Amino acid sequence: MPRKRAKKSYHHGDLRAALLDAAVALIAERGLAHLSLRECARRAGVSHAAPYRHFADKQALLDAIAADGFSRLTDVGLAAMQGLSQPRDRIDAYGVAYVRFAYEYPVHLRVMFTTELDDPSEATQIAGSRAFDLLVDSAATVVGRETALLAGFAFWSLTHGLSMLILDGRVPPEHTVDADAAEALARSVLAMWRGPLATAR
Amino acid sequence: MPRKRAKKSYHHGDLRAALLDAAVALIAERGLAHLSLRECARRAGVSHAAPYRHFADKQALLDAIAADGFSRLTDVGLAAMQGLSQPRDRIDAYGVAYVRFAYEYPVHLRVMFTTELDDPSEATQIAGSRAFDLLVDSAATVVGRETALLAGFAFWSLTHGLSMLILDGRVPPEHTVDADAAEALARSVLAMWRGPLATAR
DNA sequence: TGTACATCAGTGAACGCGCGTTCACTGATGTAC
DNA sequence: TGTACATCAGTGAACGCGCGTTCACTGATGTAC
Numbered sequence: 001m002p003r004k005r006a007k008k009s010y011h012h013g014d015l016r017a018a019l020l021d022a023a024v025a026l027i028a029e030r031g032l033a034h035l036s037l038r039e040c041a042r043r044a045g046v047s048h049a050a051p052y053r054h055f056a057d058k059q060a061l062l063d064a065i066a067a068d069g070f071s072r073l074t075d076v077g078l079a080a081m082q083g084l085s086q087p088r089d090r091i092d093a094y095g096v097a098y099v100r101f102a103y104e105y106p107v108h109l110r111v112m113f114t115t116e117l118d119d120p121s122e123a124t125q126i127a128g129s130r131a132f133d134l135l136v137d138s139a140a141t142v143v144g145r146e147t148a149l150l151a152g153f154a155f156w157s158l159t160h161g162l163s164m165l166i167l168d169g170r171v172p173p174e175h176t177v178d179a180d181a182a183e184a185l186a187r188s189v190l191a192m193w194r195g196p197l198a199t200a201r
Numbered sequence: 202m203p204r205k206r207a208k209k210s211y212h213h214g215d216l217r218a219a220l221l222d223a224a225v226a227l228i229a230e231r232g233l234a235h236l237s238l239r240e241c242a243r244r245a246g247v248s249h250a251a252p253y254r255h256f257a258d259k260q261a262l263l264d265a266i267a268a269d270g271f272s273r274l275t276d277v278g279l280a281a282m283q284g285l286s287q288p289r290d291r292i293d294a295y296g297v298a299y300v301r302f303a304y305e306y307p308v309h310l311r312v313m314f315t316t317e318l319d320d321p322s323e324a325t326q327i328a329g330s331r332a333f334d335l336l337v338d339s340a341a342t343v344v345g346r347e348t349a350l351l352a353g354f355a356f357w358s359l360t361h362g363l364s365m366l367i368l369d370g371r372v373p374p375e376h377t378v379d380a381d382a383a384e385a386l387a388r389s390v391l392a393m394w395r396g397p398l399a400t401a402r
Numbered sequence: 403t404g405t406a407c408a409t410c411a412g413t414g415a416a417c418g419c420g421c422g423t424t425c426a427c428t429g430a431t432g433t434a435c
Numbered sequence: 436t437g438t439a440c441a442t443c444a445g446t447g448a449a450c451g452c453g454c455g456t457t458c459a460c461t462g463a464t465g466t467a468c
Contacts, residue, residue: 011411011463031317033234036454047413049457054411058455110316113369116232132371153363153372153386154393161362162354168314170333171354185354192355193394212430212444237421248446250424255444259422410464417457424450431443 016054018044020068023061024107032116037061062117063124069108070127076101077134087141092190094135095159099186102163103179109163132156162189217255219245221269224262225308233317238262263318264325270309271328277302278335288342293391295336296360300387303364304380310364333357363390 012018022043027035037058038048055061080097081090102109111117112128120128135156140148165171166182175185213219223244228236238259239249256262281298282291303310312318313329321329336357341349366372367383376386 015411031319033236033317035234037456038454046411048455049414050412052456113365113371115311115369116234118232150389151393153366154359154390157362157366157390158355158359158394159362160366161358161360161364163362164314164365165354165358165361168316170314188351189355189358192352193359216444238423239421247444249422250447251445253423405468406466408464408466411461412463413459413461415458415460417455419454421452421454422450425448426446427448428444428446430445431441433439433441435438 012044012046012050015044015046015050018046019051019054019061020064023065027107027111032110032114035062059118060121062111062114063121065108065111066114066117066120067124067127069105069112070124070131072105072108073098073101073112074127074131074134077131081138087138091135091138091142091155094138095155095190096183096186098159099163099166100179100183102166103176103182106167110167113160158189158193159186162186213245213247213251216245216247216251219247220252220255220262221265224266228308228312233311233315236263260319261322263312263315264322266309266312267315267318267321268325268328270306270313271325271332273306273309274299274302274313275328275332275335278332282339288339292336292339292343292356295339296356296391297384297387299360300364300367301380301384303367304377304383307368311368314361359390359394360387363387 019040022040023035026039026043035058037051037055040061041048041051044050051061055064076097077094080093084090084093117124132152136148136152139151139155143151162185166176166185171185174181176182220241223241224236227240227244236259238252238256241262242249242252245251252262256265277298278295281294285291285294318325333353337349337353340352340356343349344352363386367377367386372386375382377383
């Protein structure tokens with residue numbers, strides 16, 4: 001369905017976005033291994049050669065999903081931290097937002113961290129670094145720059161691990177009935193750990 | 202190459218194990234999406250129909266890798282905990298062993314937690330539960346049974362997250378030059394967090 | 403405002419490929435007597 | 436120990452399929468004048 005106009009034209013309007021949506025839906029249904037450009041084209045209501053006007057090849061499609069995911073993650077992280085002045089609060093907020101993002105965009109998160117994407121574009125690598133740097137920078141304001149990297153990794157491990165376990169269905173269903181439940185689980189898990197980054201609770 | 206004998210017989214000797222090895226190597230090289238039974242057969246030096254004497258289909262091969270991985274993980278976890286009397290030490294040892302396992306068997310870990318495996322066999326599910334229960338049971342001896350599940354999840358998240366980040370190459374290379382370096386990183390990360398499960402350090 | 407034209411985003415046929423799976427088969431193995 | 440025979444683990448041909456990618460093409464779009 002064209003986004004901007006409903007003309008009789010065979011021009012799609014926003015095929016690129018439609019293909020990305022179709023790809024994400026397809027991966028959600030059948031898994032990364034069964035993603036196919038032809039099926040994406042079919043779902044977007046377009047011939048199987050049309051995607052090549054927007055993506056050089058299949059890898060480029062995956063790359064776009066990853067880049068999109070990283071920039072969304074950075075966005076929700078920044079949004080969650082906004083208005084909080086205490087560094088510890090900011091980091092906690094980022095962690096909770098991370099898990100919520102995982103719950104809401106599971107396919108994106110999986111593609112962001114898949115090794116099926118052979119060589120990510122520079123844009124994707126930069127977007128990925130930004131999401132992580134945001135975390136390390138925040139950690140630095142709490143523990144100091146010299147241990148910030150390690151502290152950032154530790155925090156990243158915790159939130160990333162919880163996110164992956166949720167994605168893989170390893171968490172009892174009652175903790176993931178909806179995004180709010182997942183977020184509550186994230187808060188509990190973060191609270192279990194009283195590290196140098198933890199807020200006094 | 203036959204394991205037991207070097208006869209002229211066309212019987213392989215241990216084709217099942219050879220196929221599993223080939224599959225793991227193939228996934229390591231090309232990714233899960235490019236795993237193919239025919240290529241595994243080729244690498245095992247056998248006709249493309251032979252694997253069907255050992256695995257019902259491609260999913261069954263994946264399932265076997267996952268089950269194998271879970272049981273290995275449980276084994277290394279138990280081995281690491283053996284001889285340690287302090288519950289906190291035992292849990293820490295399990296976490297370090299987990300990360301080391303991830304470094305040494307990255308393909309197994311990925312298959313264990315992939316959603317490409319549509320419906321794991323009962324054996325695989327049981328093996329998976331055992332690995333996790335080991336963790337929760339240990340946690341229970343420290344924090345008590347009522348919060349053990351949550352504590353177990355938190356600890357699992359941390360070690361699993363760090364493992365996945367290592368697998369995905371998100372950790373600076375100097376921390377993963379070998380298994381010992383990865384293990385040292387695991388110790389540092391675990392040490393960053395002083396939770397109810399943490400050893401007094 | 404109208405028109406000529408370059409550009410762009412689609413089409414549909416065609417290519418070659420490797421895959422999963424089935425099937426009838428055959429040669430090797432191991433066991434009962 | 437020797438032999439007959441059931442079972443087992445391979446073979447190789449064949450099936451149908453969907454895929455990624457290319458190509459010459461055409462109709463729509465937007466812009467310069």
